[in-house]
Amino acid sequence: MIEPDVKKLRAALPAYALEVGTELLDRPVRNSVGGWPFPGDGQEWPECFCGERMVLFFQLDLPADLGPFGGDHLMVFHCRAHNDASDPQLADDGRLVPRYWDAPQPPYPHPFWRVLLQRAAALPAAEVEPSLRALPLTLRSFTDAAAGQERGAQGFKVGGTPSWAQFPEYYRCACGTELVYVCQVPEDMEFATHAGQPEQPYSVAIDTYNLFLGNEVYLLACPARCDPAAVWPVNQN
16 A cells, blocks of 8 residues: 655645535435435444434535545534534544544544545435435535645635634544545534424524534545545534
């Protein structure tokens, strides 16, 4: 396996703004808020440790020019009943703990989210996400931070440079590879629910759900692709 050039990846990934449409989807599409997930072979719909099936917040095919992640299908799931911030758990050598995507997330026995990056995602699931309104996602190329700038534009985007509400955070995967930024969700982004859905704890409205308490979220993924779930969600505000 060729070790990725992480410094080059940090600076070179192109940027795409993610724009949420308004017309409800009536069929599976690969780029969507909610909708029909496109799982890998033999992959089940993720469940939280509490027994609830996680909510599919959004999914998309990453553009081919996004380095080692180009062509991967990104899916972001999060429990409705558990709405909290992520807390990185580190081993003695400074890496994220082994299988950090399943490891305890104090005070919880496991994480309440699942983020997946995978290539074998050809067919949609039979069931649509029941909680969120299924809406299309459109990718639009744009120019993000200039060369040498540490912070990029705020907003819902893949690639480019994270805007970092606080200081930049970098983590090393349990496999030894430094994680690379892939996607950003802006602070207090609201995902519209269908009428009559259970209210999410600590959400900002009764008819919307948030990711990670509405924090700004930066998804950092393992460029060695050691596991489809090897993605860490950094939270800042």
